[in-house]
Amino acid sequence: MKFFMDSLAKKLWLTITAAIVVTIVYSYFLSYLFYEKLYVENVEKALLEEGNRLALDYEGGPLTNELKDKIDWYSSKSETEIFIVSNPRELSACLPFDIDYETLISGEEREKLLNGLPVQKVGFEERFDRKIMAVVIPLLDENRLEGIIYLYIPLAKISEVTTDFAYLWLIAAIVFLIIAIFLGTMLVKRLTKPLLDMKLAAGRVSKGDYSVKIANESMDEIGQLARAFNQMSLSIQKEDERKKEFLANVSHELRTPISYVKGYSDALHSGIVQQDERNKYLTLIHREAGRMERLVDDLLDLSKLDSDEYKMVKTPLPLAQLIEDALQKYMLIMKKKNVSLHLELDPDIIINGDEGRIEQVLQNIIDNSIRYTDTGTIHLKMFKTIDGCCIEIKDTGIGIPAEDLDKIKQRFFRVNKARTRKDGGTGLGLAIAEKLVNLHGGNLQIDSKLGKGTIVQIHLPVLDI
Incomplete structure (x- = not known):
């Protein structure tokens, strides 16, 4: 058997x-x-x-x-x-x-x-x-x-x-058997060939060759399986490329602060730094260490959000109060940058959410608005919608080029192609924010015009009270 x-x-x-x-x-x-x-x-x-x-x-x-x-x-x-x-x-x-x-x-x-x-x-x-x-x-x-x-x-x-037609029946049975064997062989080969192709293709995919494709145009279940295999191969290829890009970005992000820390610490250790410059070097080392710490924290957050084991502690939250509390920490820096803040908040909106994670979303977006707005206005508005509520953050900053809007929420993507870190964070903030909003059953939308500012909308479901 x-x-x-x-x-x-x-x-x-x-x-x-x-x-x-x-x-x-x-x-x-x-x-x-x-x-x-x-x-x-x-x-x-x-x-x-x-x-x-x-x-x-x-x-x-x-x-x-x-x-x-x-x-x-x-x-x-x-x-x-x-x-x-x-x-x-x-x-x-x-x-x-x-x-x-x-x-x-x-x-x-x-x-x-x-x-x-x-x-x-x-x-x-x-x-x-x-x-x-x-x-x-x-x-x-x-x-x-x-x-x-x-x-x-x-x-x-x-x-x-049956004597009269027994011989004719025997001849017909033999002919039928031969035809059945011939057609059966063709049928079996036709049915199993796509599966054999998939077996060979799966072996190639397992070795890292994602370019393989199954050529099957039939509309039956085997054809559907072939198309599903091709889609799976393409998805694995994209995921593999994304992981490679992710590792390259992580390496790139860490290389510069590590080189700074190593260079400054070597200078301090060798004694070539004058006494009056030691504090300056220590400040630079502390800044770069803090940047690495933020990057590692963001990477850990993304790793947790990507896993199915990530759990949030949701409770009823008065959203207006949460937004006002989150904005308090930005008042001083907005005053220094001559950025005015206008609020329009509906105090009756209650959501079922994780307080710490919603605050993290707000911080990531408000950080970007303040960072890219000098002597301008940030207008934060919260209102009810048909499907729930919307938090709209509108600034008059430098804006985002149209060709970058589709990529702005990708991990490590920066509009600044020079990849300087003085005017940018880790490049993971919007990716984390979108993940958290999605986990709350909402979605994150970004619209912007270069030189005129950016509008970010956070759509969330509300509790009916």
Whole structure:
């Protein structure tokens, strides 16, 4: 059995073979059914009709020699053996095989004869090596059984019935078998080829070759599986490229602060730094260490958000109060940059959210607005929508080029192609913010025009109170 289980092609052949065997067995039993229903019933019907026609010549009274002679003459011309006797017991002398009268006609059957009903009998006869079909027709005169007409004929075996076309059937069966093998081979190959291609392609994908594609245009389940495989291969390729890019970005982000820390610390360790410059070098080392710390924290946040195990502690939150509290830390820096803040908050909006994570989202977006706005205005508005609520943060900063809007939420993406860190963070803030908003059942939208400012909308579901 293991031999058939290690290959789909073998399973298909086993299924086809089983179907053919079942068909042959079914045809065999069906042929016997037709034999019984058609041939035997037709013989019985013919005997009854023949016996009833002969019985029409009986005019009543004792059986005459003239009637007996007529029946004997008819029997000599017919394929059916026909006897006419006055008493059923006389049949034992007429029939060419031994017969028991009690077996021939039972008491119940005799009652049928007395009621004018014919009796049909089928039994195996060793002399003929086959079954015998017999019909007994009563000859009545005023409810008296004056005699019977006994007709019998050996039933042909089914092999004899099919003799004429047995050879033709055998030839046709061989031709059918050859055609079935040929077409079955083509069918099995056609069905299994895409699966074999997928097996080989999966091996190549597992080795890192994502360019492989399954060419299958069929609309059946195998074609759908092939298209799903191609989509999976493309997704894995994109994910692999994203991971490589992610690692390259992490390495790039860490390389500069590490080089600063190493360079400044080497200078301090070697003693080449003058005493009055030591504090300056220590400040630079502290700044770069803080940048690395923020990057590591952001990476840990992303790792947690990407895993299914990340859980948030959601509670009912008055969103207006949360926004006002989050803005307090930015008042001093906005004053230094000459940035004015305008608030329009609906105090009745309550959401079901994680307070710390919602505050983190607000901080990431407000940080960007302040960082890229000098001597301008930040307008923060919160209002109800059909599907929940919207937090809109609009600034009059430098804006984002149109070609960068689709990429702005990607990890490590910076609009500043020079990748300087004095005017930017880790490049992960918006990616983290979008993840957190999505986990709260909302979405994050960004619209901007270069030189005119940026609008960020945070859409969140609300609690119905």
